[in-house]
Amino acid sequence: MSDRSYYAPKGGLPPQTQLLTDRAMFTDAYAVIPKGTFSDIVTSFLPFWDKARFWVIARPLSGFAETFSQYISEVEPGGGSDRPEIDPAAQSVLFVVEGEITVTVAGKTDILQPGGYAYIPAGTEWQLWNKGAETARFHWIRKAYQAVPGLDAPEPLILSDKEVAAVSMPDTNGAWSTTRFVDPADLRHDMHVTIVTLQPGGVIPFAETHVMEHGLYVLEGKAVYRLNQDWVEVEAGDFMWLRAFCPQACYAGGPGPFRYLLYKDVNRHMPLNR
Numbered sequence: 001m002s003d004r005s006y007y008a009p010k011g012g013l014p015p016q017t018q019l020l021t022d023r024a025m026f027t028d029a030y031a032v033i034p035k036g037t038f039s040d041i042v043t044s045f046l047p048f049w050d051k052a053r054f055w056v057i058a059r060p061l062s063g064f065a066e067t068f069s070q071y072i073s074e075v076e077p078g079g080g081s082d083r084p085e086i087d088p089a090a091q092s093v094l095f096v097v098e099g100e101i102t103v104t105v106a107g108k109t110d111i112l113q114p115g116g117y118a119y120i121p122a123g124t125e126w127q128l129w130n131k132g133a134e135t136a137r138f139h140w141i142r143k144a145y146q147a148v149p150g151l152d153a154p155e156p157l158i159l160s161d162k163e164v165a166a167v168s169m170p171d172t173n174g175a176w177s178t179t180r181f182v183d184p185a186d187l188r189h190d191m192h193v194t195i196v197t198l199q200p201g202g203v204i205p206f207a208e209t210h211v212m213e214h215g216l217y218v219l220e221g222k223a224v225y226r227l228n229q230d231w232v233e234v235e236a237g238d239f240m241w242l243r244a245f246c247p248q249a250c251y252a253g254g255p256g257p258f259r260y261l262l263y264k265d266v267n268r269h270m271p272l273n274r
């Protein structure tokens, strides 16, 4: 551990006069972790990382029903890791929101800036360092890869949201669109991380109720989101975790686009009880 002061909480709490707990929610069907709650005292540190801290915003809870973990990751200049992952079963998606990270995946190095996306297959050697002058912030989403006999493992991907066209959802005339980093027809993948964009006034017009679990991190804008039987106001910086079959819909009520990073488990059979 090079610099111990980095690992101490720096303060950064809301003032004693302010109560920000009203929007945080944890229910059987969903959780809302609003941005005001990502304070210094709720961070995690991880083995083999330097000058890095993580807000764990999703993790498998029951050990069976939930599929993924998601971290908001913060790496100071000069920080990073030569051994970021310790679980050979874990595949990862990285998505940069601030600053710049240098990522080497299977010996190939790329620099990712805001909007940068990396898919790192399970069992792949990778390294990540912040060689820039600013603190870097990125999402790190991990899922145990479900291999299927007869299907090859997917290869690494490095992309940016600027080079992937958003595709309008059917019959919405662009009011609701999705940016897909992975071809939905590529069944080697068992998780998708996409960007969903709703234009002002755009809606998800019915309560989607499906087996896929979600992590939703709001990148931009404001909306009211239907989570199970509740309508919840959300804005940029908030996180929502939705269990399988949690009904969900949305109304983008802010003056600008509403965009979120969406995790979804896909393309696999469900385990059966024997």
Ligand SMILES: NC(=O)N[C@H](N)C(=O)O
Binding pocket: 196, 208, 212, 214, 248, 262, 264
């Ligand atoms: N809440 C969502 O954005 N859900 C997506 N339509 C989805 O499940 O793909």
